[in-house]
Amino acid sequence: MSSQNLVTVTPDKDNDEIAIVTMQRPPVNSLNLELLQALSKTLDELSTSDFRAMVLTSASPTVFSAGLDIMEMYKPDLKRAEQFWSTLQDVWLKLFESNLITAAAINGHAPAGGCLLAMSCEYRAMVSGKYSIGLNETALGIVAPRWFMDCMLNTISQREAEIALTTGKLFSVEEALKVGLIDETAKDKEDAINKCLGFIEKFESIPPLPRSMTKQKFRANGVQWLKANKQADIDEFVHFLKFPQVQQSLEMYIHMLKSKQNKSE
Numbered sequence: 001m002s003s004q005n006l007v008t009v010t011p012d013k014d015n016d017e018i019a020i021v022t023m024q025r026p027p028v029n030s031l032n033l034e035l036l037q038a039l040s041k042t043l044d045e046l047s048t049s050d051f052r053a054m055v056l057t058s059a060s061p062t063v064f065s066a067g068l069d070i071m072e073m074y075k076p077d078l079k080r081a082e083q084f085w086s087t088l089q090d091v092w093l094k095l096f097e098s099n100l101i102t103a104a105a106i107n108g109h110a111p112a113g114g115c116l117l118a119m120s121c122e123y124r125a126m127v128s129g130k131y132s133i134g135l136n137e138t139a140l141g142i143v144a145p146r147w148f149m150d151c152m153l154n155t156i157s158q159r160e161a162e163i164a165l166t167t168g169k170l171f172s173v174e175e176a177l178k179v180g181l182i183d184e185t186a187k188d189k190e191d192a193i194n195k196c197l198g199f200i201e202k203f204e205s206i207p208p209l210p211r212s213m214t215k216q217k218f219r220a221n222g223v224q225w226l227k228a229n230k231q232a233d234i235d236e237f238v239h240f241l242k243f244p245q246v247q248q249s250l251e252m253y254i255h256m257l258k259s260k261q262n263k264s265e
């Protein structure tokens with residue numbers, strides 16, 4: 001699939017000022033460099049378009065996004081790893097600070113980077129079912145960067161976030177609702193999108209500029225550190241990938257994912 005098709009933008013059928021942004025990198029929308037580049041380009045285009053709101057969702061029936069593509073971190077080409085991390089930083093900054101009203105229709109699992117994308121939006125509706133969401137990095141033997149943590153702190157309490165990150169917790173849909181990691185549950189993807197549209201409707205009579213400036217002021221503390229430390233953060237990521245223990249943990253995790261599949265065959 002060409003990178004152009006990895007993300008589609010469709011106007012909502014009843015309101016052409018709302019973009020439905022769909023990630024479609026089968027099977028699980030893992031965020032590799034190309035998908036991140038496609039997201040970054042889409043966010044640039046949306047920021048200068050007539051759209052005033054976006055709903056982020058996925059074409060997969062059971063996965064919103066499986067987070068970062070582990071193969072980008074396992075025995076990586078270091079130049080590509082730098083580009084990968086820098087693009088992830090850009091996607092996060094563009095989404096978290098977007099002028100648009102942003103909502104996530106989470107139609108399946110959203111671990112790690114998938115959770116980051118959802119948390120970067122202003123509102124989250126998640127389809128009920130045996131899905132999970134959270135920052136589970138420690139369970140993989142890796143450490144979530146501090147801006148992932150800052151992003152979670154914009155959503156849930158510091159205490160809940162600290163316990164969740166240190167234990168690598170993946171919340172069930174019900175648990176996520178209880179701690180406020182998601183705002184509402186939905187019966188299916190269509191219902192999740194409709195709930196996002198309901199959230200967007202709240203801003204019908206609010207002028208866009210003061211709205212987005214207010215949002216950005218609320219979010220300024222969270223982005224400040226990354227903006228001041230972009231290159232140091234890239235260097236730390238690349239340095240971290242060079243540790244044999246990190247590569248070993250990733251290798252074990254990849255085997256676990258593959259063997260999980262063999263078991264269910």
Ligand SMILES: CCCC/C=C/CC(=O)SCCNC(=O)CCNC(=O)[C@H](O)C(C)(C)COP(=O)(O)OP(=O)(O)OC[C@H]1O[C@@H](n2cnc3c(N)ncnc32)[C@H](O)[C@@H]1OP(=O)(O)O
Pocket residue numbers: 027028030062063065066067068069070071109111112113114136137140142143144145237240257258260261
């Ligand atoms: C070092 C600094 C910090 C770095 C920060 C990292 C943040 C991250 O995002 S790390 C990535 C964390 N992601 C995960 O832990 C999720 C792993 N995946 C899953 O738990 C499951 O795949 C799922 C619950 C999302 C979906 O389960 P389902 O049963 O539907 O699908 P699977 O059979 O497990 O997977 C299908 C296929 O996709 C491969 N795959 C799954 N996730 C990833 C991934 N994150 N990266 C690359 N590839 C992934 C999986 O191995 C299967 O591949 P094959 O069909 O080839 O066996």
